[in-house]
Amino acid sequence: MRIGVRGHDYGMGTPKEIAAKISETGFCCLQLALHKSIKGFLPEYGHLNPGFAYDVRSAFEQRGLEIAVLGCYIEPGTQNEELRQNNISRFLEQLSYCKMLGSNIVATETSGCTDSDREKQYDLLLDSVRLMVKRAESFGVFVGIEPVWCHTLNTPELTGRLLNDISSPNLQIVFDPFNLIAPGKAGDQHRLIDAAFDIFGDRIVAVHAKDAVEVNGSFKSCLIGEGFFDHAYFYKKLNRIKPGISVLREGADPLTAKLDIIALEKYSQM
8 A cells, every 4th residue: 555644744834845845754645735835825716826836846757756535624514504605616626627636535524513414414415415526527526525433424324425416437435443432432443444345335435544542531642553453353344345555644753754654564465
């Protein structure tokens, strides 16, 4: 598998500065959230342009780095309609420039959600994603949706429902298995992993990697392989179903990132 990192875990700077820092650590690809990584880039709609896209793509390609995923994390299921429409516009713009930037995937999570609001927010999410996927189809790229236990899209089953409701090959999953595990539910991880692979394993286009220990009912990040997540169980399945996939370390510390690479390289052989 291809081992990468989030760009903004290396701070903010020019494209050349960020690319240099990441390549020196040893990663081969990254998830790039433009407004979190590139100095001077504003998150609002209307700032992308071909010249900027060329400079970003060139800087990373010169260092042998692939932009595996563009991170445009919005709230597509929010009940604030003005915010939702603004979010959609930003996401559509990144889909339009995705290939110019050297990527094929624009990714987002959904929205914070309570159980009582889930159906209402699911309908809003569905409307948003339909618009996003239509744009993705036009440009031959993918929308990557990332389920999270406390968001609108919170389970493998509901994720499968969204995939069925949209029914387009341009809607895929950026899968962070850790994000399906609620605090206090570490013992549920094998069931959640099994369900995810059964329901949408064929639709996974990229993976996030992280680890943590649980302290007083909350998660504290740690190096890959030093927490409670069963990486061996997960990667045995992933390597069989999606060989060569991009696995992006989330929350990397540049000072210890090489240790994470060593750990992930070990799991890539399972």
